Amino acid sequence: MLHNDTIIALATPSGSGAIAVIRLSGKEAISIASSKFKSISGKSLAKQKTHTVHLGHIIDDPRVIDEVLVTVFKNPNSYTGEDVIEISCHGSLYIQQEIIQLFLRNGCRMANAGEFTLRAFLNGKLDLSQAEAVADLIASDSEASHQIAIQQMRGGFSNEIKHLRDELLNFASLIELELDFAEEDVEFANRDEFYKLITRIINVLKRLIDSFAVGNVIKNGIPVAIVGEPNVGKSTLLNALLNEERAIVSEIAGTTRDTIEDEISIGGIGFRFIDTAGIRETEDIVENIGIKKTFEKIEQAQVVIYLFDSTKFKSLSKKFKVELEKIKNKYPQKPLIVLANKIDKIDDSQLAKMQEEIPEIKLLSAKSGFGVEQLTSTLLNLINTGALRNNETIVTNTRHYDALLKAFEEVQKVKYGLDSGLSGDLLAIDIRQALYHFGEITGEITNDDLLGNIFANFCIGK
Known part of the structure; x- marks a missing residue:
């Protein structure tokens, strides 16, 4: 990989707009830009101070x-650590391409x-975990995912890992020193x-590893499956949650033949709601395919909302309880929220009887919006966001999670070795492996293949 030449790319999204930004970086960035830029005041870009902005014209003689507007960033005080030029031009696709092609030539x-x-x-300028956080920040679509990415980009996670690695490295050095004086039988490491x-x-490693369960769903959104028999109000509930007519609603059972998905942010957390086909016995081939997909979506979901029609509870109570037990037994690890819909159509005695038989039931009128706010509060309570409020480090990256698991395994081996009174040379082997996995996270230990895989997922221009 070449990293000493001068590169160029569009830094703003492709397409027409009011303004576009074109970025150059490399040792020749300023001189190349200067050769095609004519300042209004006649200034030479090469002689200007860093972090200054200059008005002029891009010229392809004549x-x-x-x-x-051309902004100058001189090394090492730039994003890349090299000389960087940013050209703010008008957002015409033609202008963008003309400027880029001019500098490519x-x-x-x-x-x-x-x-x-x-x-x-x-x-x-950045360690590897901070660099990965740049991509996460660009992709963040909720307050929580944005907050995590900002914290990681500022070095919160990498600083914690570096501190642990430095402390372990100090002891590792003392143990390695003991090996040089093995014949004297001395201990430098207490x-x-x-x-x-x-x-x-x-x-610390256990806390970071455990945080991945929360971090992963915050980063990718929490899938919530809305299930139940046909015509109980699943699509109406989805529309109420999204505050728009996203799903078709009718009195005809089986209207929803396929799953409908949409995402909203609740309390800064992204939730992806999935309106599924009603579960029932049917000979309709298309509807059966939809029902099959419903169970697939339940498998993929992290939370299940079971919705039923409260007006039919008395006549279908036994069947309803059987269906509820099936879901509980089949998916014991998934949080299950049981909602009684259409409560505006039943009287107080029916309501009391229903709550007596199923104490965990929550009340809803999806058509009027009653109970929707309580439902969103319940969903938020299922997610442990205490770490966000306390500004604790949360792991969201699968690569980091894997390296932490490996480091945890090696450190446990070191602890077992200390408990067993193992010699310093055997302890040193496990310590070196733990240090290796710590280094993988921050990029102190890396290779071209790893870097290629990580940065291939970035957008052009960043």
Whole structure:
């Protein structure tokens, strides 16, 4: 991979707009830009201070392409750590392409996906976990996922890992030193202090590993399946949650033949609601396919909302309880919210009888909106967001999670070795492996294949 040439890319989304930003980075960025930029005041870009903005024209002699603002960032005080030029031009597709093509003909190369951030990593401006957080920040679509990405990009997660790694590395150095004086039978590393450190590292790793269960759903959204018999109001509930007519509603049973999905943010957390086909016995081939998909969506969901028609509870109570038990037994790990819909159509005695038979039931009138706010509160309570409020580190990246699991396994081996009185040379093997997995997270240990896989998922221009 070449990282010493000058690259160029569109930094704003493709398409027409009021303004577009074109970014150059590399040792020749300023000189190449200067050769095609004519300042209104006659200034030379090469002589200007860093973090300054200049008005002028991009010239392809003798043609003027556009009037632009050019921002100068000189190394090392730039995003990539190299000289960087950002050209703010008018957002015409034609103008964007003309400027990019002009610089490609004059010494620039088109940037690969994520290459600006890759250069920031290689030049020590970001560690690898911070670089990955840049992509997460761009992709964030809720308050919670944005907050996690910002914290990680600022180094909250990597600082915690680096601190643990540095402490472990200090003890590892002392144990390695003992190996050089094996014949003298001396101990440079205090085993009691080392044991305390290992115990603390295990506790921190366990907390970070456990946080992935929350972090992963916050980052990707929490799938919630709305299930029940036909015509109980599932589509009406979806429309009430989304506050729009997203699903078709009718009195005809089996109207929803396929799953309908949409996502909303509740309390900063993304929830993806899935309106499924009604579960019932039917000879309709198309409807049967929809019912099959319903059970597939229940498998994929992390929360299940079981909705039933409260006006039919008395006549169908036995059948309803059987269906409810089936779902509980088949998916014991999934939170189940039981909703009695259409409660505006039953009297107080019917309501009391229903609540007596099924104490966990929650009341709803999807048509009027009654109970929808309580439902959203219940959904939020299912998600442990205490870590967000306390600004604790939450792991959202699968690669980090995998490395933490491996580091945890190796540190546990070190603890077992200390408990068993293993010699320093055997302890050193497990310590080296733990240090390796810590280094994988921050990028202190890496390879071109890993970097290629990570940055291939970035957008061009970032």
